Amino acid sequence: MKVHSSDPHGIEPDALLSDLGEKVLIRRIAGWLPPVRTGSGVQVGLGDDCAVVNAPDPTVEQLLLKADAVVEGVHFTETAEPERVGWKAAGRVLSDFAAMGGRPGWLTVTLTLRKETSVDWIERLYRGMRSLAERHPFEIVGGETVCTSGPTAISIAGVGLVAPARLTLRSGAQPGDCLCVTGGLGGSILGRHLEFEPRLREAEILTREFKPTAMIDISDGLARDAIHMGEASGVGMELWGEAIPVSPAADELARGSGRPALEHALFDGEDFELLVALPEGLWQAAGARLKAACGTDLTMVGRCLGPGAEFALRRGSVCLPLVDAGWDHFRSGRPTGERLG
């Protein structure tokens, strides 16, 4: 490869990973990360056998641990902008922290890459994670790169922090609780799955001021995640078809797919909104508060039923059993990648 003397690293902008090697790549990555923030608790970041961070006061905060991966052909296509892929990869983990009532702390990033990956693609991937960190502060403190002949994957492991009084599990929903969702649902495949806003601020307000009994982030589709919450809590649930906030993207998708928009809102994955169980009488105040503070809608979409009850979808006078019809990586007969398009 010809080396331009204008580049201090001696690497052309269109260089491939195979031109750099792992050691140089890791140095480059260190340069793409923002300086460590004051108060972030990072004592040692990249460069040693492990990162070292200061544990929080255990009487003030507990630790949240989460690992999550996005894979080319499943969670993003080859043509997706790498900034958005980076945003999504880290954003999914932040969405999980939000669903527990917590905040992000420190992330490690494992990149599974082909040799032919361009260095520019990797830099743009990190730029996306950095943009997210500017909105919802966290530190990238480590990670590694491994070589693959298969699809590119970005695996993020995160440590979050949560005050014990704020910790909200998916298993606490009570009969009679109102079921509410943030934002609009469905059709995220048209773009929002790559640029969603993790609902950290909304979760902070809800857990501080309204004490939800349960929360979960909607990643497998409202129907499936409602069932996850209901099963964990030991309660039945009914969702109200007419009340479910169908996103404009779900409407647009419905025009092409020939399926009702409501079906997209119920079953499409990767909304990354919150499903929240609130004690009766709180949801209107909570909704007004979220709208004023974050501009985010909170919509009541159903109610928790008693322990013996089923999962049901009510539309007018018709009541249908709600089925766990979400997408399955391993069972689906659909070829990899079809999920996105």
Added chain:
Amino acid sequence: MKVHSSDPHGIEPDALLSDLGEKVLIRRIAGWLPPVRTGSGVQVGLGDDCAVVNAPDPTVEQLLLKADAVVEGVHFTETAEPERVGWKAAGRVLSDFAAMGGRPGWLTVTLTLRKETSVDWIERLYRGMRSLAERHPFEIVGGETVCTSGPTAISIAGVGLVAPARLTLRSGAQPGDCLCVTGGLGGSILGRHLEFEPRLREAEILTREFKPTAMIDISDGLARDAIHMGEASGVGMELWGEAIPVSPAADELARGSGRPALEHALFDGEDFELLVALPEGLWQAAGARLKAACGTDLTMVGRCLGPGAEFALRRGSVCLPLVDAGWDHFRSGRPTGERLG
């Protein structure tokens, strides 16, 4: 698929991942994990958006964060026993905790699997991690499974704990320090890379009783990791060829490869021994202590030089420059998998 009525899960022993689906797999994994130990600090393990663990007292311990992956064809072959693959995947992270003077806390496991993977293979993988946890206690608190068309990969993210007084970076080596290694080096490809013992007990004794100035785990080969430590510490180093403890496996490999056994001991990867910089006058007492307590040899293999000095290999009266000739995932022209023979 025919279902035997004798299996309470309705899954045959030779079932494939595609027979189970993700949800059932996750339930099965939960069943393969040992019960959470008392005092492990786990409040919520598998099953919610995140795991929840109790942070340590920050005046007593800091957190170590590490992510690491093993990939089929690079770190293990298709025919490797899955128990050993599981042991290795988690053991690599434990080896990094040892190199910082710490101990393991909680791990998450991300499995990147093909649909045709047998359920039995996955169960045996977890059995290997469980064996390791019986020797060096840690808890598996989460993870996920993703589908790939490429090679199988196991990515582990771990949180470890370290007392500030024990924390040992790779950057603290001083001119005049003795360089010591645990165990024997080279030839781990013949088997030990799948069944090494993370040097947690050795590191505990060394950091408590002998205060090393620097430690690193030897994963890229002694030569390369010595350079990593020297560069991080800003010191030169000389290694003494005659003193380096060549493992029996390196001798065996040398008989087949036609290369000197010392070359294998210097440059082969995945020893997972410790390279330790100790202030002068301590290594003999430290060696006797490790031998008595753990049965592990500690051998002085060289010395740290002044800040301007180079990295050198001394053999008798000959002194050669030591080169960073370790293996590179991305630059190597060798096809994936050749690393393991």
